[in-house]
Structures are given as C-alpha cells and as structure tokens.
Amino acid sequence: MVQRLYITYNQVHKLCQEAGQKILNDFKPHLMIAIGGGGYVPARILRSFLKTPGSPNIPIQAIGLSLYEKLTRDGPEEGLGQQVTRTQWLDFSSINRTDLIGKNILIVDEVDDTRTTLQYAVQELEKDVSEVAKKAGRENEKTNFFIFVLHNKDKPKRGFLPQEMLDKGRYLAAQTVGDVWCCYPWEATDIDEHDRLAAEA
Amino acid sequence: MVQRLYITYNQVHKLCQEAGQKILNDFKPHLMIAIGGGGYVPARILRSFLKTPGSPNIPIQAIGLSLYEKLTRDGPEEGLGQQVTRTQWLDFSSINRTDLIGKNILIVDEVDDTRTTLQYAVQELEKDVSEVAKKAGRENEKTNFFIFVLHNKDKPKRGFLPQEMLDKGRYLAAQTVGDVWCCYPWEATDIDEHDRLAAEA
Numbered sequence: 001m002v003q004r005l006y007i008t009y010n011q012v013h014k015l016c017q018e019a020g021q022k023i024l025n026d027f028k029p030h031l032m033i034a035i036g037g038g039g040y041v042p043a044r045i046l047r048s049f050l051k052t053p054g055s056p057n058i059p060i061q062a063i064g065l066s067l068y069e070k071l072t073r074d075g076p077e078e079g080l081g082q083q084v085t086r087t088q089w090l091d092f093s094s095i096n097r098t099d100l101i102g103k104n105i106l107i108v109d110e111v112d113d114t115r116t117t118l119q120y121a122v123q124e125l126e127k128d129v130s131e132v133a134k135k136a137g138r139e140n141e142k143t144n145f146f147i148f149v150l151h152n153k154d155k156p157k158r159g160f161l162p163q164e165m166l167d168k169g170r171y172l173a174a175q176t177v178g179d180v181w182c183c184y185p186w187e188a189t190d191i192d193e194h195d196r197l198a199a200e201a
Numbered sequence: 202m203v204q205r206l207y208i209t210y211n212q213v214h215k216l217c218q219e220a221g222q223k224i225l226n227d228f229k230p231h232l233m234i235a236i237g238g239g240g241y242v243p244a245r246i247l248r249s250f251l252k253t254p255g256s257p258n259i260p261i262q263a264i265g266l267s268l269y270e271k272l273t274r275d276g277p278e279e280g281l282g283q284q285v286t287r288t289q290w291l292d293f294s295s296i297n298r299t300d301l302i303g304k305n306i307l308i309v310d311e312v313d314d315t316r317t318t319l320q321y322a323v324q325e326l327e328k329d330v331s332e333v334a335k336k337a338g339r340e341n342e343k344t345n346f347f348i349f350v351l352h353n354k355d356k357p358k359r360g361f362l363p364q365e366m367l368d369k370g371r372y373l374a375a376q377t378v379g380d381v382w383c384c385y386p387w388e389a390t391d392i393d394e395h396d397r398l399a400a401e402a
Binding site: 009010013014017034036037038040041043044045047048057059060061062064086087088089090091093094095185186187188189191192195 | 210211214215218235237238239241242244245246248249258260261262263265287288289290291292294295296386387388389390392393396
C-alpha cells in the first residue's frame with residue numbers, strides 16, 4: 001500500500017515562505033507561471049514572499065496542463081502512455097510575447113511526480129520564447145527558467161529537464177520525499193481529520 | 202482605524218466546502234473562471250468540492266485582473282478613479298470560443314470590495330460569449346454566469362452586476378462582512394501569529 005503524506009495548509013505556507021527567500025536571493029524572477037490546478041495555491045502564497053518593498057507584485061500567468069493516460073497501440077505490456085493536454089496557455093492578447101525575452105521566469109507546481117508535465121512546460125515555453133526572440137532578432141538575450149515545486153518524489157522520472165537548469169540550481173523542491181501519495185489540504189474532504197493525520201505522522 | 206478580519210486557511214477551506222454543495226445544487230457549473238491572484242486559492246479548493254463521482258474535474262481557466270488607482274483630470278475632488286487592467290484572459294488557443302455558449306460559468310474571487318473587478322469580469326465575459334454566439338447563429342442558447350466570493354463587504358459599490366444574476370441567486374458570498382480589512386492567510390508573514398489573531402477574535 002502506498003504511504004500517504006498529509007500536508008497541512010500552514011506547512012505549505014511555510015515551505016513557500018522559506019523558498020521565497022531562496023528564490024529572491026538566487027533568481028529574482030520577473031514573472032511567475034503557475035501550472036494549474038496544483039500550482040495555484042503555492043503560486044499565490046509564493047507571490048506574497050517575492051514582493052519586495054517599493055516594487056509591485058510579480059505578475060502571475062496561469063497555464064493549465066493535465067496528464068491523461070492513453071492506451072498505446074503496443075498493447076497492455078507497453079501499457080499506458082502519458083500525454084499532456086493543454087487547457088490554458090499564456091495569453092498573448094494581454095502580454096506581449098517579446099516581454100518574455102531575456103527575463104527570469106519562475107514555473108510553479110505542487111508536485112514533481114513523473115516530471116512529464118514539467119518537461120512539457122519548460123520545453124514549450126522555451127520554444128515560444130526562442131521563436132519570438134528569433135523573429136525579433138534578440139537571440140543574444142538569455143531567458144532563464146526556474147522551477148519551484150512543493151514536493152519532489154525521489155523516483156525514476158519519465159520527463160527530463162534541461163541539464164543547465166539542474167546544474168545552475170534552478171530547480172527547487174521545498175521537500176524531497178519517497179514515492180508517497182502527497183495528500184494536499186485543498187483535496188481534503190475533512191480538513192480537521194486531515195490536520196490530525198498530519199500531526200500524527 | 203479599519204478593523205482587521207483574520208481568516209485562517211481552514212476557515213477558507215470550510216467556506217469553500219459549504220459553498221461547493223450549494224453551487225452544485227443550484228447551478229452545476231461547466232467551467233470555473235478564477236480571477237487571479239485572489240481567486241486562485243478559493244478556486245482550487247472549490248474544484249475539489251465540485252467534483253462529482255464518475256465525472257472529471259471541472260476545468261478552471263484563470264484570468265488576471267488588477268485594479269489600479271488613476272488620478273483623473275478632474276483633479277483631487279473627483280479624486281482617484283479605479284481602472285481594471287487585464288493581465289490575462291481566457292486562452293482561446295486552448296479552448297474553443299464556441300464551447301462557452303450555453304454553458305454555466307462560475308466566476309471565483311476572494312473578496313467583493315468595490316465590485317469594480319467583478320463588474321468588469323462579467324461584462325467582458327458576457328460580451329465575448331454574445332459575440333461568438335451571434336457569429337455562430339446560436340444566440341438562442343443562454344450562457345449563465347454565477348459569482349462566488351469568500352467575502353462580500355457590505356458597503357456602497359462602484360461596480361454593478363446584472364440584475365438577473367442577483368434576482369436568480371447567482372451571486373454567492375460565503376460571508377458578508379462590514380467594511381473591514383480582510384487578512385487572508387496567503388498574505389501572512391507569520392502564519393502562526395495570524396492564526397492566533399484569528400482565534401482571538
């Protein structure tokens with residue numbers, strides 16, 4: 001049976017608070033991209049801790065990605081493939097594509113499980129930015145991506161992130177856990193019982 | 202001095218849980234639109250309580266709206282005008298505009314203060330849908346909007362909502378409060394102290 005890890009809202013809050021300090025010191029993001037639904041809560045909390053006196057809030061763009069299991073033609077042995085579906089992307093009617101060029105962009109999600117969604121997000125964002133930079137003749141301006149997740153599951157990954165991102169420490173998991181079931185508070189049907197189970201552990 | 206109302210995460214969670222039941226009974230939304238950043242947390246929690254067995258999660262689209270104060274040319278007497286800035290809108294590259302026609306759409310934000318942002322959201326969404334319905338020759342299909350906020354401040358409003366929405370009970374505030382300062386947990390720099398202050402009240 002898979003072990004369950006119960007996480008309270010206040011724990012999530014404190015993980016974001018700690019991470020916020022590190023991210024401000026090491027990366028100074030210009031824009032945050034929240035992967036919804038799981039990234040919504042950490043992204044909103046994190047924004048409070050990325051606010052510096054005298055500066056406006058860091059803007060957040062939400063994107064929607066969901067994994068769905070897909071039966072491959074290779075049959076049950078090859079088993080289930082995972083495919084990412086885009087339900088929302090950056091809204092280029094409200095933000096200017098060229099505004100992304102040369103910026104530090106922070107991608108936020110709740111959990112890094114198979115890494116499939118994160119790989120998709122980074123690849124597609126890099127592709128978008130490099131296309132627009134090419135068109136604008138601004139390929140010399142480096143756009144940097146940084147990932148923040150609450151939990152990374154220490155397990156073999158199906159998705160991969162750019163080596164440069166890992167080498168430069170631009171991947172931050174507030175906590176690294178085993179292959180457990182992360183029970184986030186926003187999914188609790190009884191939040192008092194959820195907190196009790198978290199305290200017990 | 203403005204009175205401060207401290208709200209804990211678990212209180213927010215329970216307000217969403219109660220509201221979820223009502224919204225499912227009365228409205229059965231097909232799509233949720235979270236007004237960011239304040240709507241991100243309640244929208245994510247609410248999604249858990251709008252899930253019905255055997256059905257997929259209700260999709261969430263995030264939009265970004267922020268109010269900024271603008272000095273009008275009429276001088277200080279007329280004072281500060283408030284203008285809504287769009288930082289993100291529905292992404293019509295990922296969703297089909299016509300998919301909105303005839304649907305029940307739930308708009309989520311954290312607080313209804315001056316009502317300016319909510320008015321803007323409803324007006325612009327109605328405009329978008331009515332344009333696309335007209336083009337598609339589907340004007341006979343009614344698209345319904347419903348608003349959920351955690352807190353409504355009982356004060357004179359600058360913004361207005363469609364009378365039909367109010368008449369049909371399609372506006373739900375989990376709590377109605379005076380003209381207080383709502384201190385949401387995701388803005389707390391010391392979450393334990395925040396909880397203590399909430400418990401004290």
